[in-house]
Amino acid sequence: MKILPASWTQRYRPRRLDEIAGNKDAIAALKDWLASWVATPPKRRAALLYGPAGTGKTVSAEAASRDLGFELVEMNASDKRTTASIERIVGIAAEQRSLTGRKRVILLDEVDGIDPVSDRGAVETIASAIERTNWPLVLTANDPWDPKLAPLRTLCLMIQFKRLGLRDSIPYLRKICTAENLEVEERALRFVAERNSGDMRSMINDLQTLSAGRSKLTYDDVLWLGWRDRKESIFQVLGSIFNAKTCAWARKAADLVDIDPEMLFEWIYENAPAQFSDPKDREIAFEALAKADLYLTRMRKTQNWSLLSYALDFMTAGVAMARERTKPSWVKMSFPERIKLKGKMKRESGLKVEIGRKISLRCHISKAGAIQYFIPYLKQIFKNNRGEAERISRWLDLDEGMVKYLSGRRSEQVRDVAPSGVEFTEP
Template structure:
């Protein structure tokens, strides 16, 4: 029993039972409640309400909470229950009565209407229209996209109610409430981050929260911030797998098209991971050869700015690498590695930039190239700056160096 309660999804455990617990869409909900209540005064013009909007924002849960608040009997059906005309006939009779035997009022919900597709379901849609035209109790339909041409005729019969994504602040507050109930002390920034990332999808926000926070006493921003990184990493992993394991040139090339990654970055990823995925020596040599050609074109682009050559870089880097795999046997799952070179480059980036800036100052005064300044002048300047502060100050003034540059040359950072 303990296990069971530990593993219930929080979207179920913390599902609002009453309308007061549903966040967002106050006006839409108000409109829906008024329409349902209007049935007490007789059958209204529109016998069905059509709720629509993106996934995970509380459409289904609103109807369930509403039935609960108004103490109505809810008959809930999903697309799988009403695919065909025959299936619908089985419960169509329920719609012919408002009051039930036990004195409760009936509400029929046909959820996930998007689920009925294709020709064989056409009869199903028609049967639904017939129920709506003659219903003696309120019918609620739900779909994500009501403007699908299939629903055109049905729409005319319904009171259309749009559900929108709740605001980030509202989602954040809901997450806060769940944390309180779960005994978790969560940083505001952490919850805001989860709420923002979910982009209004409450269900996925709650799922993320459970994955990150279940079993914890505290949830900090650090606990969640890596999520942003996870997305990017997953993307590049997918791309790499396409490059290493595609059977066709097209498949490998498509990887780049779908990836929103920088080509130079991708090159480093391929270079770093290649030996672990293409392990037959001859295959590897061929793949490396192809990568070297890609690099050659990269260099030429850098020199000439001739971006037409980019397609060669892509071909060699993707299709060329994929086609090199001839003898390598599948090795099962091999983890992908983060390129050492990118790590190193980003670690030393600030230092390299500072050095380049100093070289530029020297270049201007001494009329030599920046490369020569780095190689031949800076080492001597370092000796002077470390040992003779008076001379160093004069040179710094002459070269117009700032404090960072001076500190760098005197080895202080």
């Protein structure tokens, strides 16, 4: 039995030139140039295949050698390209004949990855190899205008690889799906292709990831791919929970944002009333939220994390399914009041403890005592007697935040402070 490679980019790696999608002009140029070596070495001893990642530069070099019956000597990006190791390749290049008697192609992959510091002299060595070689040298690079490659550009036949258009990539992806027995919607394939802006390797990788464990891939299945790596803001995620058409969609949305479930609960709780204008819908939504809350509380108490998934089901899918009578419309999302309040209380109790500590140092009483008996009086003094307040502040060595707190001017500072891990941006 033949063992297939696990990754689809390996499994469906083109072996012959006519299996490669798109870039027909580049492939023809490469093939013509290589074929011209059969008679006598042409003027240009090297070709530089350049263009964005995942457009088929490496596979084209490999397939062209295979098609023309050349033997391929490859030095890829993971090999350390010290001057010495390049010298070795140069040595091979300078040889008159190969061991097998076949013609050779020498491939130096991703030359723009050469580090001018650790691979010093490597570019110059390659340049001198090009001048002396008896075999075709194929170089690849994403960015051929990289200044460090300047010495090579003038020596090479420049062959441009372009991002793959939809007309080339969609049929290619479709072939893979057929081979994998994967039924896939046209719109889904188009979405995968469009999202990867012409990078075939990424398209294939996305396709494989998305179809894991499925026999059918729909547009909805691939749509949320667009979400995942864009790190959606909480507002967009809430939007997709409140407006989800299916339970699965609502539930998935919860995974897209980097926020803990209890915080997510607060956001949904805060915004649900505005989202469901119909009273019956609202009642159902809050019933789901009550159940979610129950599970969250139990989870916290028992430390049984398997309850989380029930809580999430209720707060996402449960809430989404409440929408029956309410018409979808744009409703402003707001920051959870309860969190604002909690945050404010936490900050203020922190200040209280700090002030209590300062008092206890000066007055030789306990911190708790200072907080309980002194702070209320200090608050009165700070509100009504500025001179005295200043004197006390200096004596206790209070900072600005503490003074503000005692004089009751603290509140405006606490407004709209986002809890950590949440980007607080209005949509």
